[in-house]
Amino acid sequence: MVVEGIGDHGCEYMTGGRAVILGETGRNFGAGMSGGIAYVYNPKGSFIKKCNTSTFELEDLVIKEDINELKELISNHYKYTKSLVAEKILLNWTKEVKNFSKVMPTDYKRAGSLRAPLGLDPGAARTRPMPATKPRQTCGDAGAPALFPAQL
Secondary structure, three states, X not given: OEEOOEXXXXXXXXXXXEEEEOOOXXXXXXXXXXXXXXXXXXXXXXXXXXXXXOOEEEEEOOXXXXXXXXXXXXXXXXXXXXXXXXXXXXXXXXXXXHHEEEEEEHHHHHHHHHHHHHOOOOOOOOOOOOOOOOOOOOOOOOOOOOOOOOOO
């Protein structure tokens, strides 16, 4: 999602995905944010005053994949909206990319750092499959499978 401004409580309780904010933010940004990543355009340097950083950290954009992802999101925004804000940022990319802050939830970052040594994508949610079990019979349900798998 790319927006050109957001009011109070932006990205509150965000649990996944990506958000790009190309304009001003209201107060209490990111309260309860536990997943996903937000990129906030912050040319005035005032964004930190509007943040609730109890669940996330602000980072500079230094990882090539983050920079490429952000540019692609803004490019798509421009392609579909012809946004003058997006156009200005893209035309001056080398300078303007330095005006973005990466909002990275602490728990999300920790989970990613645990996944990386295993060769897993730290940004992708994964679940492990449940082991196969035999269905149980319950009283009065002769032949019908139980609703819950047998305990292992």
